[in-house]
Amino acid sequence: MNKVLEINHLTKKFGSFTAVNDISFSVEKGNVYGLLGPNGSGKSTTLGMILNALNPTNGNWKWFEEEPNNNSLKRIGAIIESPKFYPYLSAHKNLEIVADIKEADYSKIDEKLELVGLLERKKDKFQHYSLGMKQRLAIAGALLNDPEVLILDEPTNGLDPQGIIQIRELIIKIAEQGTTIILASHLLDEVEKVCSHVVVLNQGKMLYAGSVEEMNSSFGSIEVASTNIESLQNALSHLPFISTIKNENNKVIAVLNEEKDPAEINKILFEQGIVVSHLVKRKESLEQQFFQLIQNQKN
Structure with a gap:
């Protein structure tokens, strides 16, 4: 062009x-x-x-x-x-x-x-x-x-x-x-x-x-809950397609670094003996990306 x-x-x-x-x-x-x-x-x-x-x-x-x-x-x-x-x-x-x-x-x-x-x-x-x-x-x-x-x-x-x-x-x-x-x-x-x-x-x-x-092309994040939050956090932290995790209101927020289907994530966790009670995939909005850029500048 x-x-x-x-x-x-x-x-x-x-x-x-x-x-x-x-x-x-x-x-x-x-x-x-x-x-x-x-x-x-x-x-x-x-x-x-x-x-x-x-x-x-x-x-x-x-x-x-x-x-x-x-x-x-x-x-x-x-x-x-x-x-x-x-x-x-x-x-x-x-x-x-x-x-x-x-x-x-x-x-x-x-x-x-x-x-x-x-x-x-x-x-x-x-x-x-x-x-x-x-x-x-x-x-x-x-x-x-x-x-x-x-x-x-x-x-x-x-x-x-x-x-x-x-x-x-x-x-x-x-x-x-x-x-x-x-x-x-x-x-x-x-x-x-x-x-x-x-x-x-x-x-x-x-x-x-x-x-x-x-x-706005991030792979988004997943919001996951289970009866054993500590085991859930540990399992997610060892998955190669998870970049960062944090605990928020008894749910684990995990940021994805590649495209993953929620059903596939659920299957992986189940095979590790973790039954999830909540799993939702969220896409970052332009607003979230914008404020992340501002925050990175401050840091």
């Missing part, structure tokens, strides 16, 4: 504070990348640098395999802050102004309004729009010149559940049309549901970069 963005050792310091600390990753065409991390992790600062809004302290980036820090922003649509339109103008009039700035044809306006579900409300004034509608209008504006990459900073921030679902569905629809999307979010659920790849940031450092599937 073609790279649309390559970041190399990017660092940004504000005085003695390091907001982004030596991060490197690349974005491939046609995927949805999530910059995931708590507030203050360096997501917005990273976006600011790759959009030429902030100067890096160190490192570089390049868009579309061109020269580092090149001026390819005409091929990129971005929404970094809250949508800013003239409140007393209609949605269509506001997009006409955006089209003039982007040198886009007015014929694109209705096309993008239809894409974001606002075509029937195009004559309504911006001030009468809900927060979710304002966000969708901003996305329509960012798409007017048919950019190859769309960048969104916390696109569902402050929205009600219905608004969140609408933005999520819109992101998926835009991605299906071939647009590469980079979105910053502190919401694990949002990233897990719409992103193909994730870059995990915390305190300015990158903890993981890769596919969501690979990050």
